Amino acid sequence: MTAPLVVAEAVEMSFAPRGILAGGRPVRAVAGVDATVAKGEALGVVGESGSGKSTLGRLLLGLLAATGGSVRFDGEPLPKPGSAAWRKLRARMGIVFQDPFGSLDARRSIGAQVMDGLTIHTTLNAAEREERTAALFRRVGLDPQRMGAYPHEFSGGQRQRLGIARALATSPDFLVADEPVSALDVSIQAQVVKLLAELRGDLGLAMLFISHDLPVVRHLCDRVIVMYLGRVMEEGPVAQVFARPLHPYTVALLSATPMLDPAKRAQRVILPGEPPSPSNPPSGCVFRTRCLHARPACAEAVPPLRSLDQSGHRVACIRAEEIG
Amino acid sequence: MRRLYLPGLAVLFICLVAAAAPLLPMPDPIRQDVANRLAAWLPGSPLGRDEFGRDVLSRLIWGARSSLMVAFIASAIAAVVGTALGLLGGWFRGVAEFLAIRGADVVLCFPPVLLALLVVTLLGPGTATLILVLSVLYLPGFIRVSFAEVLSARNQDYVEAVRALGAPTMRILLRTVLPNIAGPVLVQFSLAVAAAVVLESGLSFLGLGVVPPTPSWGLMIRGARSTMEQAPMLLVWPCVALTFTILAMNILCDAVRDIADKRGGGGAKRLRLVDRLLPGLFPPPASPAPLLDVQGLTVEIAVPGGVIKPVEDVSFSLSAGRTLAIVGESGSGKSMAATAIMGLLPPAARAADGVARFEGEDLLRMPEAQRRRLRGGAMAMVFQDPMSSLNPVHRIGDQVAEAIRAHRDVTAEAARREAVDLLKRVGIADPERRARAYPHELSGGMRQRVMIAMAIANKPRLLIADEPTTALDVTVQAAILELLAVLRREEGMGVVLITHSLGVVAEVAEDVVVMYAAQVVERGPVAEVFARPLHPYTRALLAAVPDGDAEPEGIPGVVPRPDQWPPGCRFAPRCAHATEACNAAPPALEGQGDRAVRCIRWREIAP
Ligand SMILES: Nc1ncnc2c1ncn2[C@@H]1O[C@H](COP(=O)(O)OP(=O)(O)O)[C@@H](O)[C@H]1O
Ligand code: SF4
Ligand code: SF4
Ligand SMILES: [Mg+2]
Numbered sequence: 001m002t003a004p005l006v007v008a009e010a011v012e013m014s015f016a017p018r019g020i021l022a023g024g025r026p027v028r029a030v031a032g033v034d035a036t037v038a039k040g041e042a043l044g045v046v047g048e049s050g051s052g053k054s055t056l057g058r059l060l061l062g063l064l065a066a067t068g069g070s071v072r073f074d075g076e077p078l079p080k081p082g083s084a085a086w087r088k089l090r091a092r093m094g095i096v097f098q099d100p101f102g103s104l105d106a107r108r109s110i111g112a113q114v115m116d117g118l119t120i121h122t123t124l125n126a127a128e129r130e131e132r133t134a135a136l137f138r139r140v141g142l143d144p145q146r147m148g149a150y151p152h153e154f155s156g157g158q159r160q161r162l163g164i165a166r167a168l169a170t171s172p173d174f175l176v177a178d179e180p181v182s183a184l185d186v187s188i189q190a191q192v193v194k195l196l197a198e199l200r201g202d203l204g205l206a207m208l209f210i211s212h213d214l215p216v217v218r219h220l221c222d223r224v225i226v227m228y229l230g231r232v233m234e235e236g237p238v239a240q241v242f243a244r245p246l247h248p249y250t251v252a253l254l255s256a257t258p259m260l261d262p263a264k265r266a267q268r269v270i271l272p273g274e275p276p277s278p279s280n281p282p283s284g285c286v287f288r289t290r291c292l293h294a295r296p297a298c299a300e301a302v303p304p305l306r307s308l309d310q311s312g313h314r315v316a317c318i319r320a321e322e323i324g
Numbered sequence: 325m326r327r328l329y330l331p332g333l334a335v336l337f338i339c340l341v342a343a344a345a346p347l348l349p350m351p352d353p354i355r356q357d358v359a360n361r362l363a364a365w366l367p368g369s370p371l372g373r374d375e376f377g378r379d380v381l382s383r384l385i386w387g388a389r390s391s392l393m394v395a396f397i398a399s400a401i402a403a404v405v406g407t408a409l410g411l412l413g414g415w416f417r418g419v420a421e422f423l424a425i426r427g428a429d430v431v432l433c434f435p436p437v438l439l440a441l442l443v444v445t446l447l448g449p450g451t452a453t454l455i456l457v458l459s460v461l462y463l464p465g466f467i468r469v470s471f472a473e474v475l476s477a478r479n480q481d482y483v484e485a486v487r488a489l490g491a492p493t494m495r496i497l498l499r500t501v502l503p504n505i506a507g508p509v510l511v512q513f514s515l516a517v518a519a520a521v522v523l524e525s526g527l528s529f530l531g532l533g534v535v536p537p538t539p540s541w542g543l544m545i546r547g548a549r550s551t552m553e554q555a556p557m558l559l560v561w562p563c564v565a566l567t568f569t570i571l572a573m574n575i576l577c578d579a580v581r582d583i584a585d586k587r588g589g590g591g592a593k594r595l596r597l598v599d600r601l602l603p604g605l606f607p608p609p610a611s612p613a614p615l616l617d618v619q620g621l622t623v624e625i626a627v628p629g630g631v632i633k634p635v636e637d638v639s640f641s642l643s644a645g646r647t648l649a650i651v652g653e654s655g656s657g658k659s660m661a662a663t664a665i666m667g668l669l670p671p672a673a674r675a676a677d678g679v680a681r682f683e684g685e686d687l688l689r690m691p692e693a694q695r696r697r698l699r700g701g702a703m704a705m706v707f708q709d710p711m712s713s714l715n716p717v718h719r720i721g722d723q724v725a726e727a728i729r730a731h732r733d734v735t736a737e738a739a740r741r742e743a744v745d746l747l748k749r750v751g752i753a754d755p756e757r758r759a760r761a762y763p764h765e766l767s768g769g770m771r772q773r774v775m776i777a778m779a780i781a782n783k784p785r786l787l788i789a790d791e792p793t794t795a796l797d798v799t800v801q802a803a804i805l806e807l808l809a810v811l812r813r814e815e816g817m818g819v820v821l822i823t824h825s826l827g828v829v830a831e832v833a834e835d836v837v838v839m840y841a842a843q844v845v846e847r848g849p850v851a852e853v854f855a856r857p858l859h860p861y862t863r864a865l866l867a868a869v870p871d872g873d874a875e876p877e878g879i880p881g882v883v884p885r886p887d888q889w890p891p892g893c894r895f896a897p898r899c900a901h902a903t904e905a906c907n908a909a910p911p912a913l914e915g916q917g918d919r920a921v922r923c924i925r926w927r928e929i930a931p
């Protein structure tokens with residue numbers, strides 16, 4: 001494996017309840033996660049909504065200041081959000097959002113928005129910026145002639161291409177893509193996933209790819225982490241995690257994914273109940289209130305992520321050997 | 325844009341006249357001429373003279389000048405300072421928020437006249453004092469509006485995006501946030517100007533504003549009051565001027581806001597279906613016909629450039645106890661077809677052609693009253709976004725009970741009990757307690773279950789579900805699809821499932837209709853269609869699914885818009901098999917056993 005680019009150790013994010021009257025407990029959106037993204041690697045993050053995927057992405061980018069643990073980028077701890085060093089670092093990281101409509105400013109031309117990174121971080125003159133932006137447009141499959149147009153003239157897929165171009169303007173090393181294709185039709189999804197895969201290859205980008213669509217992650221990523229209620233349940237190379245899931249939650253997630261040939265997927269496991277509130281998680285294994293294999297011992301201690309073999313496939317379940 | 329012209333011209337006229345006052349050939353507004361006191365008309369004084377013999381028209385125009393100047397300057401100061409405070413308070417929160425918002429609250433506590441009295445006593449009356457008072461009075465409005473707008477804007481992805489690019493805070497505030505809150509601030513500005521004109525007149529009237537002899541509308545009204553009986557018109561003119569100015573300004577504000585707020589009109593808006601499931605009971609006629617038989621359904625919408633057909637010649641049929649899926653990309657007409665069948669088309673659209681027989685009776689030609697009895701009773705619909713179909717201010721238990729009582733004669737108590745049973749039936753844990761919850765207190769999956777509970781409340785024989793699980797997690801989706809399957813098995817309900825997920829189709833449907841650009845391009849049993857797709861579009865869709873080991877392949881381009889359909893085969897611009905002949909004429913839907921396909925080359929290219 002190549003050198004790690006982003007390393008998070010026991011990173012934590014608690015959101016304090018807002019206002020004096022709100023009372024209640026803080027929401028632990030991310031509760032002690034270790035994650036590493038190597039240079040040029042694509043790490044997938046899967047899990048249900050509310051499991052802390054987006055929060056983890058923003059922690060790794062340093063857009064949120066962690067309330068616990070640490071994140072290092074290229075060997076250095078992330079600077080404080082808003083500081084000069086932090087702002088300079090923005091040029092080396094990019095983010096692509098889920099909502100193709102909300103993530104572009106409806107009132108500015110798309111060219112100006114894609115160019116923002118260059119305007120902020122480079123000393124290029126207007127003509128040079130223009131030229132670089134045109135090249136970016138071509139790179140993501142859009143017509144540079146349309147740089148003066150406004151976002152509403154574009155379809156969802158084209159807007160996602162614009163979002164990608166904007167994130168790539170400063171040639172970053174690390175890209176967080178937060179559900180970039182979830183809002184698109186499957187025909188368009190495949191186009192955008194293909195573009196991301198190509199860019200990753202051409203530019204040697206390291207990528208954190210957040211998705212709740214497991215098959216997309218399997219095609220695009222090298223490794224995947226499975227999150228539930230702010231914690232990592234399972235982690236490993238995509239081929240192994242998807243072919244031989246070890247954690248009961250991953251099993252349920254995979255079995256719930258609709259397949260073109262339902263005979264090919266495992267017997268469907270329907271999870272009982274709903275995810276508990278992240279402000280009041282169950283003791284011990286956080287998944288135990290919905291786990292079909294739960295035992296009294298599962299409530300005692302938080303199961304550590306552990307390897308069952310040498311492949312880097314790790315699971316946080318005390319019964320993984322018995323049920324796997 | 326046309327809405328701007330009239331009020332815009334009126335305001336422009338007023339401002340120009342006021343600005344040009346010194347240049348107009350008019351008598352001096354403060355020159356007294358006691359001999360002509362209260363004259364109704366004099367040469368050069370079309371509106372007569374006031375109690376000191378000063379020219380009324382001239383005073384009106386000079387009065388407009390001082391009123392508008394005070395109002396504009398005061399509002400501008402309040403707008404700049406207030407917006408800046410609101411921006412900083414909303415962006416930095418903490419101390420800045422406290423100072424801005426509490427400061428605004430303090431100002432709001434003072435009755436305006438009291439504040440004016442206080443300041444006038446301290447500084448003496450006059451135009452400058454008036455501007456100061458008015459700008460302080462309108463400050464809180466701007467602080468609050470911009471604060472609230474910044475709070476909502478700062479959570480938007482496009483703001484997060486520029487932050488993630490490392491833009492300096494000032495740049496974010498000025499280049500990204502400010503333009504996006506400009507609409508509401510502009511509206512607030514126009515409201516403030518209009519209100520300031522009124523208040524200026526009021527304060528001047530009370531002797532707290534503009535000092536005589538400077539002309540001002542408030543002072544004119546004040547002066548005219550004492551001579552009201554001899555010269556009532558003296559009171560009328562400034563009042564007319566005031567009313568006209570304020571009306572023109574308010575209408576202009578409205579128009580400006582609407583235009584300022586037009587954030588991109590291109591995206592297709594989801595239909596807002598006010599007409600909710602209105603339940604009714606209908607005795608099931610024992611008919612051998614299919615449950616739902618749709619033939620040649622065509623929907624037309626009149627648009628400025630002509631008539632578009634978002635649904636064209638769509639046919640399919642569904643038997644009781646079966647599930648038929650309609651698939652296709654967004655914009656292919658799936659939802660429009662379903663709403664046409666349910667009689668829930670938006671006002672601009674109409675079912676122009678075809679029949680949709682439900683148990684033998686044509687839904688399209690049926691009187692609305694009869695269709696309403698069916699809707700929510702014998703046939704029901706579930707939408708993608710449950711939040712837009714649930715009433716946010718009513719408890720969900722009451723909403724389900726209402727669905728029951730709307731057409732069945734049961735007591736409120738019985739309906740409530742039945743509602744709890746239904747909630748339990750759709751898999752809501754602790755239904756007694758949940759029945760008392762409001763929609764926003766539930767998760768997306770729970771709300772979708774509530775929608776289904778309402779839809780099945782009167783045991784429908786046909787359920788149309790439009791993307792019921794698209795917004796949900798796969799785990800929740802699996803549970804909802806399972807629920808629909810159980811209901812279908814146990815109640816013998818026929819289900820039309822609209823989705824763009826082919827995986828979902830494979831999991832739950834027996835038959836599938838593939839739609840592209842308003843037309844059915846392929847139709848048949850799911851197992852056969854997926855195993856041996858005949859139409860290039862179906863094949864392309866299947867190839868785009870990231871399933872199995874093959875690399876998913878996207879389909880180049882997008883669905884064309886209804887006013888830009890290609891002349892021949894509508895899929896031709898994106899089709900890998902297109903030839904000259906494909907563009908020549910629209911292909912017909914060819915039947916082939918229980919399958920059908922709309923492609924002239926399907927025989928050559930079929931695998
Ligand atoms: N700014 C915030 N303030 C308070 N709670 C938050 C905030 N952002 C996220 N959360 C909470 O943190 C949890 C994880 O959220 P998120 O990271 O968005 O999950 P995911 O991306 O997996 O859907 C959720 O319970 C969410 O409500
Ligand atoms: S630790 Fe226990 S509760 Fe948690 S996943 Fe494993 S078996 Fe289930
Ligand atoms: S008719 Fe021609 S363009 Fe249309 S789907 Fe068939 S092969 Fe493609
Ligand atoms: Mg998220």
